[in-house]
Amino acid sequence: MxxxxxxxxxxxxxxxxxxxxxxxxxxxxxxxxxxxxxxxxxxxxxxxxxxxxxxxxxxxxxxxxxxxxxxxxxxxxxxxDRGPHHDHIVCLDCGHVEEFIDEVIEKRQRSIVKEKGFTLERHALVLYTHCSRSDCPNRGD
Amino acid sequence: MxxxxxxxxxxxxxxxxxxxxxxxxxxxxxxxxxxxxxxxxxxxxxxxxxxxxxxxxxxxxxxxxxxxxxxxxxxxxxxxDRGPHHDHIVCLDCGHVEEFIDEVIEKRQRSIVKEKGFTLERHALVLYTHCSRSDCPNRGD
DNA sequence: GGTAAAAACGAGAAGAATTCGCATTTGTGG
DNA sequence: CCACAAATGCGAATTCTTCTCGTTTTTACC
The missing domain is CATH 1.10.10.10 (Winged helix-like DNA-binding domain superfamily/Winged helix DNA-binding domain)
Known part of the structure; x- marks a missing residue:
């Protein structure tokens, strides 16, 4: 339970x-x-x-x-919040949300902040897209 | 003018x-x-x-x-909006905003979206940090 | 289990950020 | 310089979220 x-x-x-x-x-x-x-x-x-x-x-x-x-x-x-961190892809047309994680991006973020002598607490990365799913109202725009 | x-x-x-x-x-x-x-x-x-x-x-x-x-x-x-795109580093303590651009991250974003067959319209990337500036623990930008 | 103090709840009011409606004013093309 | 569409200012309205407060639940303890 x-x-x-x-x-x-x-x-x-x-x-x-x-x-x-x-x-x-x-x-x-x-x-x-x-x-x-x-x-x-x-x-x-x-x-x-x-x-x-x-x-x-x-x-x-x-x-x-x-x-x-x-x-x-x-x-x-x-x-x-089940487990590993991930970022998001959001479709501007239908609102569909997809998750992704990219270690290259994560790593770059850490080094960018480190170079400046700051401490990275968290980050927000959202890719706004037009998705190509069949039920998206704007497909093929 | x-x-x-x-x-x-x-x-x-x-x-x-x-x-x-x-x-x-x-x-x-x-x-x-x-x-x-x-x-x-x-x-x-x-x-x-x-x-x-x-x-x-x-x-x-x-x-x-x-x-x-x-x-x-x-x-x-x-x-x-003067010129080139950039992302942001925001200090959670003092609100200070710094800008950065990282071509590696930009490129990865494009390929992530492309792999899914979507079209990238725009993105938002914000790194929330604790900055190390001398005037940090205060207000100001 | 029974019970009292502390915590949580529901409903509606309040607050914060932003937009809308509309009467009035102001650019601009002719 | 005129006419008219567009823009403005104001307050009301919306939207999203939090707070207030009287009431109900939980839980620690007997």
Missing amino acids: DDLEIRKTGLKVTAPRIKILDLLQQRADQHLTAEDVYKLLIEEASDIGLATVYRVLTQFEGVGLVKRHHFEGGQSVFEL | DDLEIRKTGLKVTAPRIKILDLLQQRADQHLTAEDVYKLLIEEASDIGLATVYRVLTQFEGVGLVKRHHFEGGQSVFEL
């Missing part, structure tokens, strides 16, 4: 937290906005307020359970 | 636009929020509304005069 995961973080094990973590785990391949999560919870008859969704996601971020990304255009998106 | 630059874009040459472009040119090394611009305009006794600042910056972005960046934390920042 999820209880363990949550308990390990030191956060109290509450119904909203269990349900939100559960939902994120079922959709570990997706990048959801707080509102997405809120609506999905409503669909499964969970009576959890939007404020709580934001609170819980922020707390989960704080304890390393989820990652928050700021893509272009308004809302933050959240995803379960 | 700035008139030329603006006229070339097809936008009408108005007082707010001249003043905003002028201000951006005087601070070409900085990354300003719309509110920064608004306040700086007030300081120089220009009576330009915040809505107009947003409008003009967005229009300037549309015609390629300025670039907008979405760093972590709320407001977008704007800078004059």
